[in-house]
Amino acid sequence: MTDTSTPVVALDTSALMAPVEANIRLFEELDRLLGTYEAVVPAAVRSELDGLASGAGTAATAASVGADLAGRARTVGVDDADVEDTDAADDDTYAADDDTYADDALVALAVTGRVDFVVTNDRPLTERVLDADTPVICLRGRNTLAITEP
Structure with missing residues (x-):
């Protein structure tokens, strides 16, 4: 956990696309759950x-809205060394793509x-984050977010 009194919440692609795909008011739900928080989005x-938004269809629209919403969060970088420490390179499903x-x-x-916290609707990512002893905020019901503890 971070040492600040304001929780830091990382937003995943699926969370940022949820307002279109699941008709959820992402930031209002985070406000309801956490009150004060700092939202961050990895680069x-x-x-x-951006890649998904350049396509066509509903997913592209959702990604475009998600990119706009990401503007409400601070962009953070992650060192390649930190990513390597997640054992992704040892995972048989690892591939060097954006997703x-x-x-x-x-x-x-x-x-x-x-x-x-990490906000995501991606089940495999949820499991990985919970394995890292970090709570996940994900969709519960039709358009409500809830916290899942590790």
């Missing part, structure tokens, strides 16, 4: 959103204690 998540790197960046933020 790799911004890159993933995997974004997930690895979020896990690295959790492992290194730079964030107090």
